[in-house]
Amino acid sequence: MFEVTKEEEFLQKHFREFYKKNKITSVPEIEKREFGYGVYKRKIANRNLGFKTNEEMNAFLIERTPLFFSYSNSYYMDPKATPMTNKFWLKGDMIYEFDADEVKTTCEKQAGSWVCNKIGDESFVEERGEEKKQWFLQKSLEQTKKQVFRLVDFLESDFGFTNDKVNINFSGKAGYHVHLRNEEIQNLNKRARIEMVDYLTGYGIYYDNLGYSFDKSLNCSKDIGLWSKRINQGIKEFFSKDPVQIKAVTGLTKKRCQILSSVKEEIWDKIDSGLLYDVGQKTNKAFWKSVLDYVVATYMIPLDRQTSVDLHKIIRVPNTLHGETGFIAKELSLKELETFDPFIDGVVFDSQQVNVFVEDAPVFSLKGQEFGPFKNELVSVPLFCAVYLIGKGAKLKE
């Protein structure tokens, strides 16, 4: 069994109070779902659980009070059975997961921890290294939110799924989950799910199939699907960029990039007439390939591929609490998502003062109040902030 620390007991006590006051009813067909739970600093400590009713599940939440509570996107005949093949898969929701650490942002080191709050630098993943604590701030989550809206646009415009088939919830930490529960979608097999994810992430695109050619002739796609429309729009935007950025992508000299930038209207006109601009016989192929690759990478949806195609994954139960932040994994409509701020609307605990010892924490904001930076210090903070800090490793002081 797991040793229970006073920090975990503290979190459990407050989580229990929350679950006593807030019944969780967010899991459709609960009797067919597999559940799992996590303990302090361990998101999944046990799985293969099942509940017949909401009451049974809520009783578990109050009695055992896990710090993380997850359920399967799949529906099974016997969700508790092991191994997986004995559960007998019936169908599965499609879940697209966005995490701030999948979306391109940069992290700065503040007070010994990585703070992720800048947009647009691709060095994020590498720089993050082995650092365990991540402090996602508003900006990085705003960027993640934008991706959800982009996904919804793809789902509607390309796949024809209407809004009413899309359920969204905040993950409780650094991202959003988009659930599709339409019956036809639930019955899709893994191959079909992979195809949809490949479509959304731009994986496996063949430019020639979409009508582009840049080897012998220079043609641009016209009216071959929405991806080609996006690419054409992306090409236009690309040549509106600073020549330095064009140089970084294409590898051409600065002078040639300046020339290209100066003839961008001509490039746009050509695209509208179904042609690509001639940058030189020897250069065309590599040049246009790099531009198109860049555009696709910009327009694709940065999904968590594993979650999206994994039929046996378990994921946060909407409206439960996240043990690393104390935030609620709140269910949201598209309208609500527009104004949702996890650092305000995700906070559920009140403001009684609690003493905690913090090794290091950058400046952060909760419920509109600013906290930190803290470095090896004992601080008195409101309960919602104490839960947040303890979830990230701070020690409780009586």
Place this chain on the structure above:
Amino acid sequence: MKKLVFAQKFPFTATARQFLKEENVSVSDVGEAEIKRAALMISRAFSGALYDIDIVNVNEEIYKREIVAFPIAKLLISSMSIPNIIEKFANFIRKKTFEEIVNDSRSKELCLELADELKIKYNLEENFFVSLPLLEYLKIHFIDEETKLINKNVVGGKVYLNLNDFARYLCELSYSIVFDSLPIEKELIPKKFIQLSKSISSQLVNIQQKNFDAKISGKMDPTLFPPSMKNLYDRALAGEKLTYYERLTIGGFLQQVGISKPEMMVFFSKSPDYKKHIAQYHVDRIFEKELSAPSYKKMDEFGIIVDKEEKKFIHPVRYYNSKMIIRNRMKNSKDGEKDV
């Protein structure tokens, strides 16, 4: 006659099944000709070679023979233990379907007839050939990379396809139909087919091995491989899935004894979980780093030595070289005798 031709072209359809029913075909009474054609289908499926009928002397009997051969082939395949044979057979039908459609002067009509037969919910389109609901399109296996959704015109939940795309889609559907219908339950297979399938299986594996051996002859001689390496080599060629360590071992060994990169790719392509890009990555690594097979000591730790005698040698390549030296000496002495 039109129905008969259609059923022969697409033996997985309801029309073909209806024909068998009307003709009262019983699997226990099928003739040698049908069984031979069934065996040929399986052989072509296994090797990937082209399969066709005698179009010069084609007649009603030949069509009937082909229609009957298809379910016989399914029975035989269902009692075979060759890894991936079901996928290969389904792929064979996929390719055959494509050939039938593109080689027909009435491709458009044939596509629509097949689509109607398979109850596909398509709409005829002006600028394209047809459109399909997205979820209908997603039912296929996507074996052919040309069918990838991202490379299609997808708008508002519909996938717009030209004639070629639609033909490919139908071929993918034929793959799914055949794949999903196999294997047939053992209890339903007459005993004579079980016996026959065993014989066909062993012949196929032998042919495959001989073909591969012939390709690499002159560079190396698999008959002189150390037993452990021969074991891995034979198992891989028979389409058995090797463990990561076993693959690395045989890959390193083959690289050391002179196999080329393309040959190694062909060798690993027999694996049931073969993925070209992954295999290519590993083969590239083997050649770039000039990876060698592990020593017998290391192989012993992983339990892949099949003959204790091998352990007299430090390394499998030494074993192989020693056998080569003996073989060459004998060969030279025989050649010398001839000269005299």
